[in-house]
Amino acid sequence: MNDPSFASAGLAPRPARRRNAFEETVERLLQGLKLGIYAAGTRLPPERELAAQLGVSRATLRDALAELQGAGYLQSRRGRYGGTFAATVLPGTAALSQDSDAADVQDVLLFRRVVEPAAARLAAEATLTAAARAHLLSALAEVDEANTDTFRPKDSRFHIAVAELSGSARLVAAVADVRAQTSDLLDRIPLLQTNLDHSQAQHRELAEAILRGDADAAEAAAVAHLEGTERLLRGFLT
Template sequence: MAGADEALFRPVRAGNAFEETVERLLQSIRLGVVGAGERLPPERELAERLGVSRVTLREAIHALSDAGYVESRRGRYGGTFVHETLPEPSAGDQRPDLEDTLSVRYVLETGAAELAAMRSLKPPSREHLTATLAEAAAADLTDYRRRDSRLHLAIAEVTGSASLTSALADVRMRVNRLLDEIPLLEPNLEHSNAQHEAVVAAILAGDAAAARRAMAEHLEGTASLLRAFLT
């Protein structure tokens, strides 16, 4: 398992450090690199190998603990241990194809952000973006998914393309069906809100390349979590 261990516990990318850390840890558990009842590498070592802060690592471990994958034990022989019995993935008979959904979403949403930034947005469109951004940032956990969806649709709407908005709404329905199968993780929501701000700021500044990059980074974080929990 040494090769798999090295491959999974390699440095993550800085843009989505929390999300990719969760993905790497879950992969190591699901693939048996760290087996049921076994202990994860010590926190300091794991943080160094993943190239993340210990705060980020602890947030990722806490998320996996809440989801029922690991538990922390104190004392001389303490550490973070994989549960003997792991949660079963949700039945996927009616689940949209994950990779197909992520691919279509990437094309549509990065394109929508880029196109929105290329438009000369009138005040009502600019206000629509800033209002939906503020609503998403202020949403609590119970309402976050709806407000998040509304912001992503607003970006498509200000492009002026009804066909693009319709297509994005369809893929967002597929995405939300997948997101409903994984836990809402507060560090991810905080990170998403910061990424939303970057996307909207780039659109309002008319910087199409920056808008596309910011949206791509945002989507990659969500994709990491979906792959971690659903595959």
């Protein structure tokens, strides 16, 4: 690659995890922008090359590029010398400014990784009444119908509904508390429609596992869902 308008180096190839390929791609592109691997105002590598560097499909890469363009981190230019360029000035975000702040965020995410998968497993192991099943499906439907203004509170309500099926009031309180703290963090970053669509697909996978009583699948679905959120938070805030 001899064109000086391209970034001089790419991120080391590492296949993205299939279940959160979009979120991991966004995280790694943001890392490249913040580290200067894709310097301000320079053109990113061609799509095929960049997809290979990131270990993702071109479709996943296109989704990530489009979302970051919409959020102001990238710019698209047409013509002979067109392509995707790093923004000259990256958008301001409420980034973590102190070590103590970063440690607190890590603690929130770590605790969430403990309580939410546990709630999902217990919900799948429980003997659910018709009313309990209807409650979970109702919460799922509300997220499905949510717009960008209401998605996050409806998302939290769905996860609390999962915890409610566990039968433990203390676990419900713990999930509600950590969801509130996570929502505060998510309010610092842009809403990405592709991520919302992916999240809802994961919600359905989680709900279906609970309803058929598959505890292992429910726990795994919860873990995968949380990993996607964590990647976006790390990408935008660190």
